[in-house]
Amino acid sequence: MFLTAVVGAAHCNLVVSFSDCARDSDCRPGERCNPSRRYCEVPIDEVCNGVDDDRDGVSDADEDFGHCRLPAGASPACLDGRWRCRNGATLQCVRRAQPEPTETCNDGLDQDCNGLVDDGAACMQNYTATQGLLIGSPSPSDGEGEDHPQHPVCLAPFALDRHEVTFEAFANYLSTLDRRRLTIATPTTRQNPTESYGRYLLFREDNGAQTPLLLLPDPVDALSIRQTQYQFTPVDSRSRNLPVVNVTWYGADRYCRWAGKHLPTEAEFFRALRGTPSENRRYPWGNEAPTCARANIGAGGPDGAKLDEALQAAWALVS
Numbered sequence: 001m002f003l004t005a006v007v008g009a010a011h012c013n014l015v016v017s018f019s020d021c022a023r024d025s026d027c028r029p030g031e032r033c034n035p036s037r038r039y040c041e042v043p044i045d046e047v048c049n050g051v052d053d054d055r056d057g058v059s060d061a062d063e064d065f066g067h068c069r070l071p072a073g074a075s076p077a078c079l080d081g082r083w084r085c086r087n088g089a090t091l092q093c094v095r096r097a098q099p100e101p102t103e104t105c106n107d108g109l110d111q112d113c114n115g116l117v118d119d120g121a122a123c124m125q126n127y128t129a130t131q132g133l134l135i136g137s138p139s140p141s142d143g144e145g146e147d148h149p150q151h152p153v154c155l156a157p158f159a160l161d162r163h164e165v166t167f168e169a170f171a172n173y174l175s176t177l178d179r180r181r182l183t184i185a186t187p188t189t190r191q192n193p194t195e196s197y198g199r200y201l202l203f204r205e206d207n208g209a210q211t212p213l214l215l216l217p218d219p220v221d222a223l224s225i226r227q228t229q230y231q232f233t234p235v236d237s238r239s240r241n242l243p244v245v246n247v248t249w250y251g252a253d254r255y256c257r258w259a260g261k262h263l264p265t266e267a268e269f270f271r272a273l274r275g276t277p278s279e280n281r282r283y284p285w286g287n288e289a290p291t292c293a294r295a296n297i298g299a300g301g302p303d304g305a306k307l308d309e310a311l312q313a314a315w316a317l318v319s
Helices: 167-175 249-258 266-274 304-318
Strands: 004-006 032-034 039-041 082-086 090-094 124-127 130-135 151-155 158-161 182-185 200-204 210-215 225-227 232-234
Touching (some): 124 266, 167 225
Antiparallel strands (some): 124 158, 182 200
């Protein structure tokens, strides 16, 4: 799962750029429009976690969590202070706080407090405006016909995450949700008409609808997320920097909006995949066939027998 941040507009007759809404009425029930970034979001209460959960442009370090309340037996040193978020997780009674100067990539936190998660210079790949980008396929049999016909588009500038969303980042997002709205159950509506899946982490909307965010493997394996007393974490700490799996489209969409970004559009995905119109690559790395060294591929694909070996190598790299 990759995220995109729109960074400008192109001077073209046809501009393909992301715009979700202009007003609250453009959004689904239970969502509101963020006019500054033009996307619909689910209102989230602010918590002390290093992230601007309520999307009000005020960092956790500067958010007003109210007057300090003295615990029993404590000295009255902070009677005139305010609760502020420190170290991304602890409320302390202080007078003033400052954001961190740089952003850390791939952890799902907003250290520089600008309202965007994981958006430092080292975290994002910028793409300039593109004209004549071919998207789709010339074959009517590809994508059940939905990718046909192939056609050129003009694409606005955008930025794309350099790395896929990690287990740690997605777990940090889940930790910001109201736990009273989360349940584990099998959705009443099947998520795939051809496959039968098990239990999901469901989020209850204001209208009572249950939105599936994450498939929970049964039995739980190392590539899973668990709920602890205070937060969500990867089941195996060695997985924290691996790309998160078992996320539904709804979960991916909600994460992207929470991070101040959006899922890549088809045109943005083609631009990142194929390069410039003159390059027209078949894969992001070139035209060579995919292998486990180049891509995360299914067990039935090329080199499928080596997937366990590749996973162990990936764990060794990130642990």
